[in-house]
Amino acid sequence: SRDTGIGEKQQQQRQRDRKEMEGELAWLALLLVHALLVPCASAVVGRGDFPPNFLFGTSTSAYQGPYISP
Numbered sequence: 774s775r776d777t778g779i780g781e782k783q784q785q786q787r788q789r790d791r792k793e794m795e796g797e798l799a800w801l802a803l804l805l806v807h808a809l810l811v812p813c814a815s816a817v818v819g820r821g822d823f824p825p826n827f828l829f830g831t832s833t834s835a836y837q838g839p840y841i842s843p
Contacts, residue, residue: 779787820829 823829
């Protein structure tokens, strides 16, 4: 047999590494396609999505009960 400088175990490990990398790249490509095709949820939120008495500010809190209460 011809000596290629790489043992059979090393070749098998390289093949496993290559297949693992291909799988990781496929997931990365899927993630990128998903990020590009799915619209940003924050782009569709407007003032109409909140109650009329909702107070907006620079640091709006989800809990506004005491401020609104009489």
